Amino acid sequence: xxxxxxxxxxxxxxxxxxxxxxxxxxxxxxxxxxxxxxxxxxxxxxxxxxxxxxxxxxxxxxxxxxxxxxxxxxxxxxxxxxxxxxxxxxxxxxxxxxxxxxx
Amino acid sequence: xxxxxxxxxxxxxxxxxxxxxxxxxxxxxxxxxxxxxxxxxxxxxxxxxxxxxxxxxxxxxxxxxxxxxxxxxxxxxxxxxxxxxxxxxxxxxxxxxxxxxxxxxxxxxxxxxxxxxxxxxxxxxxxxxxxxxxxxxxxxxxxxxxxxxxxxxxxxxxxxxxxxxxxxxxxxxxxxxxxxxxxxxxxxxxxxxxxxxxxxxxxxxxxxxxxxxxxxxxxxxxxxxxxxxxxxxxxxxxxxxxxxxxxxxxxxxxxxxxxxxxxxxxxxxxxxxxxxxxxxxxxxxxxxxxxxxxxxxxxxxxxxxxxxxxxxxxxxxxxxxxxxxxxxxxxxxxxxxxxxxxxxxxxxxxxxxxxxxxxxxxxxxxxxxxxxxxxxxxxxxxxxxxxxxxxxxxxxxxxxxxxxxxxxxxxxxxxxxxxxxxxxxxxxxxxxxxxxxxxxxxxxxxxxxxxxxxxxxxxxxxxxxxxxxxxxxxxxxxxxxxxxxxxxxxxxxxxxxxxxxxxxxxxxxxxxxxxxxxxxxxxxxxxxxxxxxxxxxxxxxxxxxxxxxxxxxxxxxxxxxxxxxxxxxxxxxxxxxxxxxxxxxxxxxxxxxxxxxxxxxxxxxxxxxxxxxxxxxxxxxxxxxxxxxxxxxxxxxxxxxxxxxxxxxxxxxxxxxxxxxx
Amino acid sequence: xxxxxxxxxxxxxxxxxxxxxxxxxxxxxxxxxxxxxxxxxxxxxxxxxxxxxxxxxxxxxxxxxxxxxxxxxxxxxxxxxxxxxxxxxxxxxxxxxxxxxxxxxxxxxxxxxxxxxxxxxxx
Numbered sequence: 001x002x003x004x005x006x007x008x009x010x011x012x013x014x015x016x017x018x019x020x021x022x023x024x025x026x027x028x029x030x031x032x033x034x035x036x037x038x039x040x041x042x043x044x045x046x047x048x049x050x051x052x053x054x055x056x057x058x059x060x061x062x063x064x065x066x067x068x069x070x071x072x073x074x075x076x077x078x079x080x081x082x083x084x085x086x087x088x089x090x091x092x093x094x095x096x097x098x099x100x101x102x103x
Numbered sequence: 104x105x106x107x108x109x110x111x112x113x114x115x116x117x118x119x120x121x122x123x124x125x126x127x128x129x130x131x132x133x134x135x136x137x138x139x140x141x142x143x144x145x146x147x148x149x150x151x152x153x154x155x156x157x158x159x160x161x162x163x164x165x166x167x168x169x170x171x172x173x174x175x176x177x178x179x180x181x182x183x184x185x186x187x188x189x190x191x192x193x194x195x196x197x198x199x200x201x202x203x204x205x206x207x208x209x210x211x212x213x214x215x216x217x218x219x220x221x222x223x224x225x226x227x228x229x230x231x232x233x234x235x236x237x238x239x240x241x242x243x244x245x246x247x248x249x250x251x252x253x254x255x256x257x258x259x260x261x262x263x264x265x266x267x268x269x270x271x272x273x274x275x276x277x278x279x280x281x282x283x284x285x286x287x288x289x290x291x292x293x294x295x296x297x298x299x300x301x302x303x304x305x306x307x308x309x310x311x312x313x314x315x316x317x318x319x320x321x322x323x324x325x326x327x328x329x330x331x332x333x334x335x336x337x338x339x340x341x342x343x344x345x346x347x348x349x350x351x352x353x354x355x356x357x358x359x360x361x362x363x364x365x366x367x368x369x370x371x372x373x374x375x376x377x378x379x380x381x382x383x384x385x386x387x388x389x390x391x392x393x394x395x396x397x398x399x400x401x402x403x404x405x406x407x408x409x410x411x412x413x414x415x416x417x418x419x420x421x422x423x424x425x426x427x428x429x430x431x432x433x434x435x436x437x438x439x440x441x442x443x444x445x446x447x448x449x450x451x452x453x454x455x456x457x458x459x460x461x462x463x464x465x466x467x468x469x470x471x472x473x474x475x476x477x478x479x480x481x482x483x484x485x486x487x488x489x490x491x492x493x494x495x496x497x498x499x500x501x502x503x504x505x506x507x508x509x510x511x512x513x514x515x516x517x518x519x520x521x522x523x524x525x526x527x528x529x530x531x532x533x534x535x536x537x538x539x540x541x542x543x544x545x546x547x548x549x550x551x552x553x554x555x556x557x558x559x560x561x562x563x564x565x566x567x568x569x570x571x572x573x574x575x576x577x578x579x580x581x582x583x584x585x586x587x588x589x590x591x592x593x594x595x596x597x598x599x600x601x602x603x604x605x606x607x608x609x610x611x612x613x614x615x616x617x618x619x620x621x622x623x624x625x626x627x628x629x630x631x632x633x634x635x636x637x638x639x640x641x642x643x644x645x646x647x648x649x650x651x652x653x654x655x656x657x658x659x660x661x662x663x664x665x666x667x668x669x670x671x672x673x674x675x676x677x678x679x680x681x682x683x684x685x686x687x688x689x690x691x692x693x694x695x696x697x698x699x700x701x702x703x704x705x706x707x708x709x710x711x712x713x714x715x716x717x718x719x720x721x722x723x724x725x726x727x728x729x730x731x732x733x734x735x736x737x738x739x740x741x742x743x744x745x746x747x748x749x750x751x752x753x754x755x756x757x758x759x760x761x762x763x764x765x
Numbered sequence: 766x767x768x769x770x771x772x773x774x775x776x777x778x779x780x781x782x783x784x785x786x787x788x789x790x791x792x793x794x795x796x797x798x799x800x801x802x803x804x805x806x807x808x809x810x811x812x813x814x815x816x817x818x819x820x821x822x823x824x825x826x827x828x829x830x831x832x833x834x835x836x837x838x839x840x841x842x843x844x845x846x847x848x849x850x851x852x853x854x855x856x857x858x859x860x861x862x863x864x865x866x867x868x869x870x871x872x873x874x875x876x877x878x879x880x881x882x883x884x885x886x887x888x
Contacts, residue, residue: 008110011154015114015147019121022139034133035220037298045300048755053369060513063585067570070512071520078514335845460774467778471788482791484805489788492781616870686845705843707819715819717843 047093054086105170105248108158112199112246115151115206116238118144123231130224130296138224142213145227148234149206156203159196159247163187168253172196178259180651185265191273192260194409195247200274201390202237204281209234212285212310219756222302226292232423233284236416245409262653262678262685268328275321276348280386282314283351286358287383290376291424294431299372304362305752309742311362315355316738322348323731334688334703336614336719338727341490343469347389350469353462354382357455364448367513372435373428374455380424385462387417392469443515450508454501461497465490495549502553502602505595506560509567528562550610557599557606564592564599582740590741597737600730607698607723618716619707629720631664631700633671638712645674645712653678655687658704658714665695673704673716698722789857793827795834797860805857806836806865812850825865828853842869 017024037045061078064070070078126141128134159172163186168174176189176196191197209230216223241247286307293303325345326338339345358378364371391413428435441448468485475483510524535558536551544551568578571589575581582589613629620626622644625634636659638644645656657674671689678685691700701719706712791805808825815822821840826832840856848854854874858867 004104004107004110008107008114011111011151012114015118015144015151018147019118019140019144021143022136026136029136032135034129034135034138034224036133037221042298042300045756049301050369052751052755053367056367057513063571063574064512066574067567069510069520069524069570071517071523074512074515074517074520456771456774464778472791475788483788484791485788489781493778496777684844684848686843703843715843 044093047089051086051089051093054082054089058082058086104158104162104167105250108155108248109242109246111151111155111158112238112241112248115148115155115202116235116242118148118151119206119231119234119238122148123228123235126224126228126231130228133224135220138220138227141231142217142223142227145206145213145230146210148238149203149210152199152203152206152238155241155248156190156199159190159199160187163189166257168257169250170247171249171251172247174251174254174257176258176260178257181257181260182265184270185260188264188270188273189260191277192264193247195241195245197273197277198237198241198245199247200277201281202234202241204277205230205234205237205284208281208285208310209288212289212306216306219302219306221296222289222292222298222306224292225295226288229288229291229295230284233288233420236412240409240412244412262676263332266328266332268324268332272321272324272328275317275324277321279314279316279318279321280348280351280390282310282317283355283379283383283386285310285314286379287424290379291427294376294427294434297431297434299434301366302756304366304375305756308362311355311359312738312742315352315359316735316742318348318352318355319734320731322352323728323734327728331688331690334686336688336701336703336717338724341468341487344393346465346469347392350462350465351382351385351389353458353465354378354385357458357462358382360451361455364451368439368448369437370439370441370448371452372437373432376428376431376435378455378459380421380428381459381462384417384421384424385466387413387420391417445511445516445518445521447508447511447513447516450504450511454504454508457497457501457504461493461501464493464497498602499549499552499556502556502560502599505598506556506563509592509595510563524566527566528559531562532556532559544611547606547610550606553602553606553610557603560595560599564596567592586743586745587741590737590739590743593737593740594734595737597730597732597734600726600733604723604726604728604730607726608721611722613720614718616717618718620714620716622712626716626718628718629664631662631720633660633662633702633716633718635660635714635716645706645714646672648674648676650676653685655684656706657687657689658706658712658716660702660716662691662700667693667695669700671700671702673702675705692725696720696722697726698724791855793834794825794836795827795832797836797865798834800860803857803859803868805855806838806867807855808836808853810848810850810852810854811835814850823850825854836865837863838865838867840867840872842867842872845872845874848872848874 058079061070061075061082065072065075122141122145125137125144129137129141159170161167162170162173163177164183166173166177166179166186172193172195173189176192177186181189189196191200213223213227213230216226286303289303289307322345325348329335329340330338358375361371361375361378365375391410441452443449468489472482472484475481506528510528511521532555536555539545539551539554544554568581568589571581571585572578575584615626615628618626620635622635623637625632627633636644642659645658648655648657653676655674655676657672660671660673662669662671669691671691673689674687676685676687686703688701688703690702692698693700699719699721701721703717704714707715789803789805790800791807792800794806794808797804797806806825807828809828811824811826813823819841821844822837823840824835824837826835838856838858840858852874854872856865856867856873857871858865860866
């Protein structure tokens with residue numbers, strides 16, 4: 001069936017053009033480098049995750065304490081270290097932010 | 104038309120190969136435009152595959168018997184919905200369904216994460232790696248577009264498949280099976296790119312939850328179909344094909360839990376990689392089992408030609424996963440250790456171990472015939488007692504853990520606070536156990552423990568809601584602010600319903616058989632009396648029935664007992680097309696026990712009307728189906744997008760957009 | 766700790782298989798002649814299929830191969846929907862006096878489609 005062949009050919013052309021699009025749009029780009037996280041950015045990411053973990057843990061501890069799952073004693077024992085961890089994570093992050101780095 | 108379908112598949116194949124090869128090179132050499140191009144190729148593969156699928160659907164709808172596939176699986180008088188469902192009725196079509204869902208998911212995942220260039224660089228080729236197998240099979244080994252001179256009529260569809268459940272069950276299962284490819288692709292992509300952060304988890308959390316939900320619902324639909332349509336008296340037979348879906352579901356359940364530990368504590372990175380690979384490879388294995396004939400299941404006694412191909416691909420993916428995890432092991436090691444054996448992390452860990460142990464014992468049972476053949480030269484198989492033993496040994500403690508987990512704090516729980524939080528649920532548990540023991544439920548220790556532990560879990564969940572509500576100021580606010588946690592509790596409640604339903608209908612069911620009844624005679628079961636009514640001048644018994652393509656009989660019985668009275672009419676349909684007789688079980692849903700009264704009958708003597716009657720009383724079985732609905736609801740709550748969380752994640756991965764789940 | 770639990774799970778498993786035996790042998794008509802004890806007979810139904818009172822009598826041959834072996838089966842119990850001549854089946858029982866005495870209600874037939882419904886067609 002000729003029309004079938006024609007449709008198939010048209011589809012193929014469209015597909016090839018879509019696949020080639022990045023090259024057609026930028027035939028001579030300034031940089032073809034795939035963005036990659038620099039080591040210090042990876043560090044920052046790890047620290048951000050650490051900070052979020054610490055903050056989350058604090059929030060959950062508060063919630064569990066309010067709902068009575070964690071006793072007052074347990075709360076007192078755990079909240080100190082958690083707060084310190086969160087503070088430390090925040091401090092390290094801010095320190096990193098003040099260091100200029102290349103993207 | 105068929106050549107166009109073939110062309111569309113070839114186009115898809117070409118695009119996928121490009122996505123795989125160009126994508127790998129681009130990720131390796133860090134070429135931005137090539138990576139973008141590979142991403143586009145993966146995106147384009149979906150419309151190409153969709154076009155091929157549309158062609159097959161149109162051919163089915165038009166009863167175009169020049170398509171060999173259409174002729175093999177449908178016939179002129181087959182109603183439209185079932186004709187269309189024949190799309191996945193055969194091997195070629197089900198491969199196409201796999202591919203179209205895979206490319207669809209991949210396209211969506213890629214599109215949602217298109218700005219996360221680095222995350223996607225290696226994920227795209229992994230998707231390509233998975234898809235290339237199916238595309239290759241469809242193009243060169245098992246094509247749905249074979250043509251032939253059109254016969255007068257097609258072969259038709261087996262009557263038991265012409266059932267609304269069969270319209271939903273396979274697509275649901277496939278949406279689940281294939282869905283597990285998404286977290287796998289992101290995980291392997293993360294390993295390949297040498298990343299150690301949680302982005303892949305954040306990006307795939309909702310995908311995993313959705314796939315897991317589809318897989319669960321698909322299994323429940325299948326079980327319900329088996330129960331009502333096939334009518335052998337049960338809903339799960341531990342058949343390899345049933346186990347094929349259960350195993351990845353168990354692994355995915357373990358993964359869903361342990362991923363929470365990685366998010367909260369940064370631990371178990373290696374274990375999570377292993378679990379996601381296990382879940383995906385088990386889902387591939389499940390697809391392979393259903394199609395290959397390697398296991399002597401009731402569904403596949405003979406070897407299918409694609410079996411060897413599938414096995415090769417499965418082995419390749421397993422080796423690929425293991426090798427990649429092993430090579431990246433140093434990156435995944437963390438310093439964080441388990442602080443206490445009595446903590447929520449520990450409970451999750453026990454839960455994981457039990458789930459994986461159960462999945463592996465089922466796997467062993469499924470593979471046993473193949474292994475024993477290879478090792479001893481004699482095929483041996485295991486059966487229900489084997490599976491029941493391990494279901495009890497691992498499943499019942501799991502039930503208990505579902506109640507313990509929510510009550511234990513993260514990191515470390517002191518025994519004193521445990522004592523306080525556990526007090527009420529434990530008391531409920533004891534009282535329930537005592538009452539049940541007194542009522543004689545110790546006929547089955549498995550059933551008794553299941554009920555007792557279920558009470559414990561329900562109590563702990565209710566307490567969580569009560570305590571939380573007080574703290575948050577209203578249940579809606581509570582759930583809305585803690586969707587994952589409280590959605591999870593709802594899912595746990597659904598599993599409890601399932602457990603109670605399963606326990607009731609298996610441990611405490613009553614069966615009466617060998618009942619050869621003449622009209623007028625009756626049979627007793629569990630306090631009911633079923634009477635085979637005498638025929639009268641105006642109404643015969645058994646009564647003959649006739650349908651478009653079958654004749655048969657129904658025996659009318661009146662059942663009385665426990666203050667109730669109802670009718671059942673079990674019988675048999677004999678189909679003209681020579682397919683054979685089909686058991687038509689009669690089920691009465693008993694509101695008193697939330698269970699079923701289940702009857703089947705075979706005609707022994709047509710002249711005297713004597714039937715061979717088999718009766719079951721299955722308490723609480725309808726809780727299984729009810730649990731299914733709660734399961735979906737709970738999963739939806741847990742999955743529901745949270746604007747606050749999205750904003751925070753966007754800020755964290757501040758390259759412009761958050762890694763997006765659905 | 767993980768290692769301990771794995772060991773525990775394995776221990777349970779080993780104990781079970783030691784106590785419960787090693788599963789049931791699956792045999793074909795050509796291999797069943799000398800079998801002892803409870804086995805699973807797997808094969809294709811050949812006619813004639815007769816009803817003698819409560820008992821269903823039929824013969825079974827090897828699936829696929831053109832082996833001449835035939836086993837006569839005496840079966841009582843519910844007959845699954847898809848049972849007929851030419852169907853592949855499996856049934857549990859013992860060989861007794863050269864005939865296969867089947868266990869009641871153990872007859873399972875294969876679903877004829879490539880596509881496999883999720884449950885067996887047994888009653």
